[in-house]
Amino acid sequence: MAMLEVKRIRKDYVSGLRTVRAVNEVTFKVENGEFITVMGASGAGKSTVLQICAGLIRPTDGVVLYDGVDIFSKDKEELALFRRNNIGYIFQSFNLLPMLTSRENIAVPALLNGKKPDEGTLNGIAETLGITERLDHFPGELSGGEQQRVAIARALVNDPSVIFADEPTGNLDSATAADIMSVFVELNKRGKTVVIVTHDDKVASYCARKIVIADGRIVK
Ligand SMILES: Nc1ncnc2c1ncn2[C@@H]1O[C@H](COP(=O)(O)OP(=O)(O)OP(=O)(O)O)[C@@H](O)[C@H]1O
Ligand SMILES: [Mg+2]
Numbered sequence: 001m002a003m004l005e006v007k008r009i010r011k012d013y014v015s016g017l018r019t020v021r022a023v024n025e026v027t028f029k030v031e032n033g034e035f036i037t038v039m040g041a042s043g044a045g046k047s048t049v050l051q052i053c054a055g056l057i058r059p060t061d062g063v064v065l066y067d068g069v070d071i072f073s074k075d076k077e078e079l080a081l082f083r084r085n086n087i088g089y090i091f092q093s094f095n096l097l098p099m100l101t102s103r104e105n106i107a108v109p110a111l112l113n114g115k116k117p118d119e120g121t122l123n124g125i126a127e128t129l130g131i132t133e134r135l136d137h138f139p140g141e142l143s144g145g146e147q148q149r150v151a152i153a154r155a156l157v158n159d160p161s162v163i164f165a166d167e168p169t170g171n172l173d174s175a176t177a178a179d180i181m182s183v184f185v186e187l188n189k190r191g192k193t194v195v196i197v198t199h200d201d202k203v204a205s206y207c208a209r210k211i212v213i214a215d216g217r218i219v220k
Pocket of ligand 2: 046047048092
């Protein structure tokens with residue numbers, strides 16, 4: 001059984017009289033330990049697919065199964081718990097909380113699970129991402145690349161088995177992007193499943209499998 005199976009998902013965004021079909025009949029499977037990239041033009045539906053896979057937005061139609069279980073059949077609390085324990089999500093726009101320091105932002109998913117993150121674990125993640133010196137800064141005091149790394153650290157704090165990253169290197173220079181990609185490669189080597197949305201062929205070259213989306217459909 002596939003770790004993740006997405007079956008015929010569709011997403012319609014309705015605003016006023018207009019409906020945008022952002023995702024149209026998308027079906028694919030992800031096996032445990034895979035390293036996948038999702039590519040496609042701006043507006044193709046990549047972020048929407050990723051957020052549906054991560055249980056963050058509900059599809060208009062279709063199912064998302066983890067080990068055969070439909071996550072959207074869970075109630076709100078159960079789904080939130082499942083997400084916090086199993087899924088790390090790195091948003092295209094960071095989504096850091098502006099009034100919390102880096103350290104506090106990274107700790108949020110652990111605190112939501114009712115446990116203080118282990119200091120050693122948190123410091124280790126920060127070290128790997130090169131943000132040790134920035135742990136006591138607020139997001140407004142960080143560069144785009146640093147905010148991105150704090151967002152990655154936050155996605156890793158609960159030791160999820162699957163990591164979804166939406167354009168994780170979009171705001172970084174090529175050297176920093178390569179550093180960040182080596183973090184994902186290392187995580188994948190340690191058995192984590194990694195799904196990355198990107199425009200960048202260089203990023204895609206790290207991944208074993210590529211899914212290409214156009215107009216809400218998988219084309220390759
Ligand atoms: N909340 C929303 N309400 C209405 N329309 C939306 C919403 N979010 C996305 N869309 C529309 O759905 C389509 C797919 O958007 P999505 O963000 O998934 O694209 P994307 O492939 O991630 O693009 P980009 O590469 O620019 O990030 C676009 O036409 C977008 O305008
Ligand atoms: Mg996007």
